[in-house]
């Protein structure tokens with residue numbers, strides 16, 4: 578069976594999931610050796626693949642100094658807070674690298690409101706991209722990892738929030754409803770400006786939503802609405818893939 582949206586890569590277990598995710602990153606980084614912009618998903622699913630990148634052979638293979646890392650979304654908490662996505666990525670990847678460090682672009686927090694943080698992060702992204710507007714012939718991301726909730730949200734684009742989902746001009750928005758803490762999220766225009774978007778989806782809890790999206794039954798939730806300019810790949814373990822594993 579072919580998904581209505583993108584391609585699916587099903588792996589048998591957690592080890593294979595981490596390896597497949599790390600290899601997708603490393604292969605993409607080889608193609609763009611001098612300047613490589615990577616979007617990172619938060620939450621718990623991608624942790625194992627970030628950890629895999631921090632060990633052989635990827636740790637040595639990848640030219641970390643050529644890479645700019647951007648967060649797809651962030652909880653509006655201190656970077657030292659266990660809930661912070663930056664905190665998770667630092668622990669699982671950045672702090673495990675040696676001397677050759679990538680450029681990390683965190684969402685600013687100290688002394689700002691969530692609105693101010695979103696505006697500041699948008700400025701950071703535009704200066705990284707080198708323009709105030711996205712062009713169809715030049716993608717922002719070489720690779721962008723995204724997670725998916727069992728309700729079909731991705732990044733902090735949450736179902737039933739038309740203001741967020743229909744935004745066409747802004748690259749970054751504050752999210753002040755629908756989560757215990759405020760969030761900052763990238764919007765569709767910048768997430769879709771990608772050579773490759775990899776949704777990382779694991780666990781039986783997401784099987785139903787993933788099946789509805791891949792079969793075309795569900796088209797409204799944020800994870801079903803993303804149309805990257807480049808490739809869209811669903812990296813799923815067997816538990817999440819269900820009948821799509823065959």
Ligand SMILES: O=C(O)[C@H](O)[C@@H](O)[C@H](O)[C@H](O)COP(=O)(O)O
Nearest residue numbers: 619620621622724725726731732
């Ligand atoms: O900040 C976040 O929480 C994420 O960006 C969010 O979009 C996450 O990717 C999904 O909620 C899946 O989370 P899990 O990987 O923990 O299931």
